[in-house]
Amino acid sequence: MAGEGAADPEILVEAQGIAMRFGEQTLFEGVSFTVRRGEIFVILGASGCGKSTLLKILIGLYPPSSGRALVLGEELCRLTGRRRLAALSRIGVMWQQGALLGSLDVLSNVALPMEQHTALPPEAREAIARAKLGLVGLGDALRKLPAELSGGMLKRAGIARALALDPEVLFLDEPGAGLDPVTSAGLDRLILTLARESGTTFVVVTHELASILAIGDRCVMLDRQARGIIAQGDPRRLREECDIPAVRAFFRREAA
Amino acid sequence: MRVGEAELAERQEAGGRVLVVSGRLDVHAAASLWRQMLAAARRPGLCALDARGLSALDSAGAVLLIEAQRAAGGIALIPPELPSARAALERMARGLRAAPLPPPPPAVGPITRIGLFALGVLAAAARRITFLGEVTLAALALARRPWGLRRQELLRHLEEAGTRAFGLCVLLGTLLGIILAFQSSIPMRKFGAELFIPQLVGIALLRELGALMAAIILAGRSGSAFAAELGTMRVNEEIDALTTMGIDPLPWLILPRILAAMLVMPVLALVVNLTGLVGMGVVMGGLGVPAGLVIAQLQQWVEVKDLLGGLFKAAMFGLVIGIIGCRCGMRAGGGPRAVGDAATAAVVGSIVAVVMMDGLFALLFFRLGW
Incomplete structure (x- = not known):
């Protein structure tokens, strides 16, 4: 599988006919898309359509029932040993609730991936972690424990940890969920800044309309009834031009 | 380079x-x-x-x-x-x-540290005494209006803490009796005093070990469960919700648990006592001492007051385990470790308190000549 993405080095993530079934039930099937370098790609859809499951398939936590998920040219769920570690060091994931380790302070949480993947001495890891936390606006919370942080701060710390190794692709699961509109907009701005400044590619799972329109370069929309992708493209154009009822309802916040 | x-x-x-x-x-x-x-x-x-x-x-x-x-x-x-x-x-x-380097925490000298430790201990003691006072007031209020007790909750905890612990008490009681009888038979045999094993084991079980073993079982099974359940309710804001509905969590959640722990403990201790005596009887049979003689020895040497003293202690142990388990759950903080910490604190605190109380009771019974 290795090297298939190398055919076009600008394609960092590729879904090839991914299907996910639980027993008789099909969550989605025939999901195909590509994410190009430097893009902010949004996977959107209503609750329960399988967005987060698709994200977990992409990052190799779940094997798909059929189809392939290529990230940086590799099928992460099939890799083992050193190749798996090497591939994982090139991606970053921010979880919905931050998923910081509760027993470590924020600085140690961000330094953790460097401890696992590099030979940097402890003071180097700490300095780099400090810089990353400064970039996400948590410069004054270095020694705080995750339990002492608010929801927005947890997500920022989660982004800082995901950024620790300068990943080529950053996967974000529901960055705006549970946040007030101002904090959510601040997080969107942070994502945009990071994407524009460092050229990192983002794959964002969300159903927050404001976020989708603010940050998304391209998107795919999953639908539970259709069990797959019902629309893809620029979210702003989809909002204006798409005449598929489910897409219109989503973008115009109409009850189904 | x-x-x-x-x-x-x-x-x-x-x-x-x-x-x-x-x-x-x-x-x-x-x-x-x-x-x-x-x-x-x-x-x-x-x-x-x-x-x-x-x-x-x-x-x-x-x-x-x-x-x-x-x-x-x-x-x-x-x-x-x-x-x-x-x-x-x-x-x-x-x-x-x-993200400038945070300033190092201010240096604390040894004397300040001792002072801070002492203040911490005093504050913790004050919190415990406050909780004890609140529970006592709630219990007194309940004694005046006993129909205010939530019977369903009490029955649930009696079942959880009592009925479901029977099997464990039977197993551990029997093993305790067998172990005590075997271990004491080795030195007793040297003096040809096997006949005295029943009263040794009987007195040890009825006065001390039955209640202590039952207390350890209750602390491990139910004390931790009280703390974990109440801790989860605290973390999920269920206790805050009760308070804002005007429902006092003490009679609603805590008194049924404490009462249940206090009521089941004498029963559990009795189960441990009886099964321990049966275990001892089996060993004595193996040593060639007829059952009639064992019973006669027990009747002659073990008195009802030994049993009653043990059961009274058991009830007190139950009270303390219930209070400590509930207090640990009620003061659980936030964060992912809160519930686990509360359960651990409940078990450790209960066992320490029970052993300390047992020492006090030993002193008291000795002075009373009981």
């Missing part, structure tokens, strides 16, 4: 030495060069850091350059020519400026 694709060199100029870094300064090169570059930067006589020749720079490399500049006392840093590397350097400098 060359590490990976990065190279570190020095050049002499009119103003002093210049540290020159070139090539690809990525995270792996930074890892290898980190200490060496900082050591070179700290040596006196350095006038500038030249990064013009960098062909790639990631955030780890950028932080290394900034740290080296800082270690050299803020000398000039000639930035890389490559725009992306210059951008990375600027970005990381911005990040580090926004």
Whole structure:
């Protein structure tokens, strides 16, 4: 599988006919898309359509029932040993609730991936972690424990940890969920800044309309009834031009 | 020197030495060069850091350059020519400026530390006494209006803490009796005193070990469950919800649990006592002592007051385990470890308290000649 993405080095993530079934039930099937370098790609859809499951398939936590998920040219769920570690060091994931380790302070949480993947001495890891936390606006919370942080701060710390190794692709699961509109907009701005400044590619799972329109370069929309992708493209154009009822309802916040 | 694709060199100029870094300064090169570059930067006589020749720079490399500049006392840093590397350097400098090293915590002397510890102990004692007072007031109020007790909740906890612990009590009681009888038979045999094993085991079980074993079972099974359940309710804001509905959590949640623990303990202790005596009887049978003789020995030497004293202690142990389990659950903090910590504190606190109380009871019974 290795090297298939190398055919076009600008394609960092590729879904090839991914299907996910639980027993008789099909969550989605025939999901195909590509994410190009430097893009902010949004996977959107209503609750329960399988967005987060698709994200977990992409990052190799779940094997798909059929189809392939290529990230940086590799099928992460099939890799083992050193190749798996090497591939994982090139991606970053921010979880919905931050998923910081509760027993470590924020600085140690961000330094953790460097401890696992590099030979940097402890003071180097700490300095780099400090810089990353400064970039996400948590410069004054270095020694705080995750339990002492608010929801927005947890997500920022989660982004800082995901950024620790300068990943080529950053996967974000529901960055705006549970946040007030101002904090959510601040997080969107942070994502945009990071994407524009460092050229990192983002794959964002969300159903927050404001976020989708603010940050998304391209998107795919999953639908539970259709069990797959019902629309893809620029979210702003989809909002204006798409005449598929489910897409219109989503973008115009109409009850189904 | 060359590490990976990065190279570190020095050049002499009119103003002093210049540290020159070139090539690809990525995270792996930074890892290898980190200490060496900082050591070179700290040596006196350095006038500038030249990064013009960098062909790639990631955030780890950028932080290394900034740290080296800082270690050299803020000398000039000639930035890389490559725009992306210059951008990375600027970005990381911005990040580090926004996250200054937190000042080290103020030094605390040994005397201050002892004082803080003492204050902590006093505050904890005050919290415990407050909780005890609240529970006592709630219990007195309940005694005046006993129909206010939630019977369903009481029955649920009686079942959880009592009925479901029977099997464990039977198993551990029997084993305790067998072990005590076997262990005491070895020295007793040397003096031809096997006949006295029944009263030794009987008195030990009825006065002490039955209640103690039942207390350990209750603390491990139910004390921890009280703490975990109430701790989860605290974390999920269920207790706050009850309070805002005008429902006092003490009679609603806590008194049924404490009452249940207090009521089941004598029964559990009795089960341990009886099964322990049966276990002892089995061993005596194995040693060739007829059952009739064992029963006669027990009747002659073990008195009802031994049994009653043990059961009274058991009830008190139940009360303490219930109170400690509930208190640990009610004061659970936030965070993912809160519930686990509460359960651990409940078990440890209960067992310590029970053993200490047992010591006090031993002293009391001795003075009373009981």
